[in-house]
Amino acid sequence: GSLPKPSLTVWPSSVLSAQSNVTLRCWTPEMGVDFILRQGETNLSVLQSRESTEGLAEFHLNDLKGSQAGEYTCEYYRKGSPDISSQRSDVLLLLVTGYLPKPSLKIHQNHKVSARGNLTFQCQKLDPLVQPVMFALLKAGTSNPLQLRGPEENGVEFSLQNLTVGDTGSYSCVYYQSSPPFLASQPSNHLEIWVTVLAHLSSSDYTTGNLIRLGLAALIMVTMGAFLVEAWHSQKESPNTS
CATH class of the missing domain: 2.60.40.10 (Immunoglobulins)
Known part of the structure; x- marks a missing residue:
């Protein structure tokens, strides 16, 4: 049987101008495997796995040319008797503009x-x-x-x-x-x-806003009333100077 297919991703982009550099990354949760990168049906590169890669292989394509545009896939395999290969990754289309x-x-x-x-x-x-x-x-x-x-x-x-x-x-x-x-x-x-982003207020938002405004108005009225009462008492207790 075959192993599960890996994922193939690209950095920085799958659409690049000529002479750019790009990295294709093939990843699998499997450990201790080797990787193959293909352009169409042509094997471009085989990468030996290392302990530090932990199922990740990076293929670097530098100074891109138009001939390097196309459909890429990757797969991995575990060496044995016989070797066991994975399914191919989904196709990644690389465009050179x-x-x-x-x-x-x-x-x-x-x-x-x-x-x-x-x-x-x-x-x-x-x-x-x-x-x-x-x-x-x-x-x-x-x-x-x-x-x-x-x-x-x-x-x-x-x-x-x-x-x-x-x-x-x-x-x-x-x-x-x-x-x-x-x-x-x-x-x-x-x-x-x-x-x-535009602020769209619902009816509940308006209700809440009105309640807040009414509460603030009531607080202001109470405060003003307290000042008036205090002023009245002060005037009443002060001696008559006339």
Whole structure:
């Protein structure tokens, strides 16, 4: 039988420009195993496990080239008679940008939107290629595309629902070939989006607020009354100077 599949993750991002550096991390809870990284069906690297790795292998791809774009998987195996291999990880698509003209990215709303609202991006391909391509919505600081759409010839729309403050950030999009050689465009210009929180008071909030205001008003009236009574007593006890 085979061992459970590992997870394959990427840092800093699965969409990078040429000449960037990237690290692919293959992880499993199993101990004392060796790892294999594949691009498609080609074995790229075999990493011997060490006690310090504890089921984690890091494969470093430096000075990225367009030929390194593609679908990556990893697996691990335990040496024995015979060796026992794991299932392959889920596919991780690595894109190297800059080989096709950049698309445009637009929104129809204001760049400042309210929390719990929706936001629609339109990513449009501007070059004359008629071959259907895939589109990816990117956010700065995230390691993988937020959404994928396609294949389409000219453009797609991406929709973000029920926005939160965490959706604030810088967005861009790319398009790419969905089969080898996986050529990808330059990223679009970035759009800065701000998600703001508006105070929405319910009826219970209004009731609570009214009670607080009434309580403060009563406290002020009592305090003023106490001052008036004290002033009256002071005037009554003072000697008549007339």
